[in-house]
Amino acid sequence: NAGVTQTPKFRILKIGQSMTLQCTQDMNHNYMYWYRQDPGMGLKLIYYSVGAGITDKGEVPNGYNVSRSTTEDFPLRLELAAPSQTSVYFCASSYAGAGEQYFGPGTRLTVT
Amino acid sequence: AQSVTQPDIHITVSEGASLELRCNYSYGATPYLFWYVQSPGQGLQLLLKYFSGDTLVQGIKGFEAEFKRSQSSFNLRKPSVHWSDAAEYFCAVGAELTGGGNKLTFGTGTQLKVEL
Numbered sequence: 033n034a035g036v037t038q039t040p041k042f043r044i045l046k047i048g049q050s051m052t053l054q055c056t057q058d059m060n061h062n063y064m065y066w067y068r069q070d071p072g073m074g075l076k077l078i079y080y081s082v083g084a085g086i087t088d089k090g091e092v093p094n095g096y097n098v099s100r101s102t103t104e105d106f107p108l109r110l111e112l113a114a115p116s117q118t119s120v121y122f123c124a125s126s127y128a129g130a131g132e133q134y135f136g137p138g139t140r141l142t143v144t
Numbered sequence: 145a146q147s148v149t150q151p152d153i154h155i156t157v158s159e160g161a162s163l164e165l166r167c168n169y170s171y172g173a174t175p176y177l178f179w180y181v182q183s184p185g186q187g188l189q190l191l192l193k194y195f196s197g198d199t200l201v202q203g204i205k206g207f208e209a210e211f212k213r214s215q216s217s218f219n220l221r222k223p224s225v226h227w228s229d230a231a232e233y234f235c236a237v238g239a240e241l242t243g244g245g246n247k248l249t250f251g252t253g254t255q256l257k258v259e260l
Contacts, residue, residue, distance in 0.1 A: 065246045074148070074234060074250030075188075076159075082244040090247065122187060124248065132178060133248060135187040 036136035045113040045143045052138050053108040055123030063126045064106040065090075065110050065133060066098065068119040075122060101121055106127050113143045146171040146237045150251035157225050158259045165220040165254050167235035176238035177218045178248065179209055184232045191233075192219065205229070230258045 039054045044074075057064065062083045077090030081100040095117055106111040106123040110117060120140050124133040147170045157163055169175055176195050180188040192203025199211040209220045218235060232255050234247040 065245070067248075072153075072252060073249070074236075074252050077247055080241060080245050080247070084240075086243070088243060089247075101207070124188075132190050132193050133188070133210075133246070135180075137185075137187045144155070 035059065036123055036125055036134055038121075038126075038136035038139050040139060041137070042140045044144065045110075047113060047115065047143060049113050050111050051108070051113070051141075053110075053121055053123075053141070055106045055108065055136060056104050057106075057123075057125040057134070057136075058104065059125060059127070059134065060103060061125035061127050061134075063105065063131075063133075065124040065126075066106070066108045067090065067122045067124065068095070069122060069138075070119050078108065078121075090096065110141075115143050117141065118143045145148075146175070146239050147250045148235050148237050148249055148251035150254050152254045153252070154257065156257040156259060158229050160224050161219075163222045163225045163229070164236075165249060165256070167218045167220065168216050169218060169235070169237045170216065171237050171239065176178075176246065177209075177211060178236040178238065179218075179220050180206070180234045180236060180248055180250075181205075181231050181233065183250065188234065190219045191220070198217070209259050225256075225258055227258045227260055230256055232256070 037140040057098040065080045080099040081087045149168045179191040235251045240245045
């Protein structure tokens with residue numbers, strides 16, 4: 033199993049550009065999550081999904097959108113990139129709602 | 145709302161010495177507690193978790209943690225640190241989300257440096 037994979041690993045965006053961060057898991061997990069990690073801070077939950085077709089907002093959803101058309105994939109969309117979205121983004125998945133979450137390697141995004 | 149405090153931002157220990165990383169949480173019900181480790185440029189790896197039962201839990205890489213409800217603490221320990229343990233360590237508390245799922249609230253992390 034590859035676990036949770038994320039692409040790209042690094043990306044530089046100009047203000048106002050858009051992009052999609054990809055996340056795929058091969059563990060047949062129902063629950064998937066997007067977090068962002070800023071320097072000196074813990075991870076903050078952006079969006080989560082409890083299954084295909086079902087998504088909901090986390091703590092810091094503004095400026096982001098998600099979709100979940102399959103169990104495996106949970107892409108995160110940035111429509112109008114802003115410098116405040118410069119961060120490291122982690123995708124995670126879990127089998128059970130209360131189970132441990134398995135994290136991808138992250139995407140380091142810089143918006144200039 | 146739940147919260148996690150890791151009071152030590154940086155800790156330096158000598159290789160072979162014992163280690164204790166502190167974690168205090170705030171949560172209204174019985175918490176799900178986790179310790180994750182993050183090496184530079186990597187994702188987070190689960191070290192251990194507490195859901196219920198025995199308050200002393202064993203994890204990978206020789207780590208253990210003890211849940212103390214009276215102190216709202218979940219400190220991570222290792223009897224003898226190896227140079228490869230140098231990394232950032234995150235404590236997290238889990239809470240159920242509306243509609244299912246489990247929101248992890250993380251502490252700000254403790255950066256561990258190991259001196260040879």
